[in-house]
Amino acid sequence: MTASPTPTTAEELRGAGLRVTAARVALLETVRDGDHLGAEAIASGVRDRVGHISLQAVYEALHALTAAGLVRRIEPAGHPARFEGRVGDNHHHIVCRSCGAVVDVDCVVGEAPCLAAADDRGFAIEEAEVVYWGVCPGCSTGRSS
Secondary structure, three states, rough: OOOOOOOOOOHHHHHHHOOOOOOOOOOHHHHHOOOOHHEEEEEEEEHHHOOOOOOOHHHHHHHHHOOOOOOOOEEEOOOOOOOOOOOOOOOEEEEEEEOOOOOEOOOOOOOOOOOOOOOOOOOOOOOOOOEEOOHHHHHHHHHHH
């Protein structure tokens, strides 16, 4: 049995019902190559790949990619939105209170939705979003010296 080839970024966009443009391909690849990037950093990465793109076009593409499930938007309280390419696995995040760094942490229980509500009030819960807050190793070292 042969493994099926990994789809190209363009094929993923088509598969999600989105029009394939150089900017969308560059944006999705920038998000996936990055680490919880904000819109400005994504715009910069896209510009490095394809030239000029407006910040408004980046926001519109991010909205479309998020709606299609190809990108995940996270918004830690008090911080601007960040975007990541790790989708569909119900993982969580740790945010540094000092520098704002965001890192992935796998699900506490290991299966969606990770947490069971004491009273679901009739909702069919599909996902739990957990944000752990603390101080990253780099900032901890800086505080102790």
